Amino acid sequence: MSQLFSPYSIGSLELSNRIAIAPMCQYSAVDGLPTDWHTIHLGNLALSGAALLIIEASAVTPEGRITPDDLGLWSDAHFQALRPVIAAIRRHSPIKVAVQLAHAGRKASSQVPWEGGANIAPDQPRGWQTVAPSALPHADGETVPLALDHEGLQRIKDGFVDAARTPWAWTRSSCTPPMATCCTSSCRHWPTGAKTTTAVRSRTACVIRSKSSTPCAPPCRAR
Numbered sequence: 001m002s003q004l005f006s007p008y009s010i011g012s013l014e015l016s017n018r019i020a021i022a023p024m025c026q027y028s029a030v031d032g033l034p035t036d037w038h039t040i041h042l043g044n045l046a047l048s049g050a051a052l053l054i055i056e057a058s059a060v061t062p063e064g065r066i067t068p069d070d071l072g073l074w075s076d077a078h079f080q081a082l083r084p085v086i087a088a089i090r091r092h093s094p095i096k097v098a099v100q101l102a103h104a105g106r107k108a109s110s111q112v113p114w115e116g117g118a119n120i121a122p123d124q125p126r127g128w129q130t131v132a133p134s135a136l137p138h139a140d141g142e143t144v145p146l147a148l149d150h151e152g153l154q155r156i157k158d159g160f161v162d163a164a165r166t167p168w169a170w171t172r173s174s175c176t177p178p179m180a181t182c183c184t185s186s187c188r189h190w191p192t193g194a195k196t197t198t199a200v201r202s203r204t205a206c207v208i209r210s211k212s213s214t215p216c217a218p219p220c221r222a223r
């Protein structure tokens with residue numbers, strides 16, 4: 001058997017093969033909430049035979065969205081809206097589902113790619129004031145981000161923590177199979193000379209965890 005189709009583990013997350021679907025922003029959310037598009041798009045990918053499906057970058061705070069149409073996970077309403085999407089996947093596929101938690105920092109408030117992807121100034125329709133560890137714009141002429149103080153950084157850190165914890169609540173409270181949570185940030189693109197604080201560094205961690213599935217009763221047992 002090809003190694004590609006052999007099982008693999010990431011920590012306690014057991015994958016039936018080595019095919020993982022990378023997170024892919026769809027720019028199809030409304031106020032951070034998933035739409036029918038997400039059910040169709042993710043549902044289609046869930047039937048691919050891959051072992052792991054990573055849901056697109058999902059902002060942990062509203063201003064952390066790359067574009068106004070990004071998916072978000074900053075409130076209970078956002079989690080509740082995603083639940084039926086996950087439930088539909090669970091009914092029809094054994095694929096493990098992860099979500100990429102994100103904050104776009106100074107790269108936030110941008111147009112969707114098919115509108116050019118340019119930075120949207122805070123005073124323009126659909127734009128907002130970006131925030132970052134330092135007041136350094138992503139590119140000349142783009143919005144200067146508001147440099148966050150410790151409290152501001154802590155708020156974003158809390159957003160990551162809250163978003164990472166909530167899927168665990170799903171696994172405990174329902175018969176949903178394991179859900180992995182991948183936390184990432186825009187730290188790869190950290191500006192030179194940026195302030196580093198404990199809060200900032202803590203955002204650089206990439207965590208992939210899973211929890212043992214609890215016995216399922218129909219109809220949510222994964223096929």
Ligand SMILES: Cc1cc2nc3c(=O)[nH]c(=O)nc-3n(C[C@H](O)[C@H](O)[C@H](O)COP(=O)(O)O)c2cc1C
Binds near residue numbers: 022024025
């Ligand atoms: C439509 C599209 C959306 C993407 N959205 C994300 C995203 O939400 N988060 C992310 O980290 N990467 C995103 N990427 C990058 C992919 O996850 C991946 O890293 C990239 O396609 C390179 O993959 P490869 O090295 O396997 O070719 C996106 C790529 C595409 C084509």
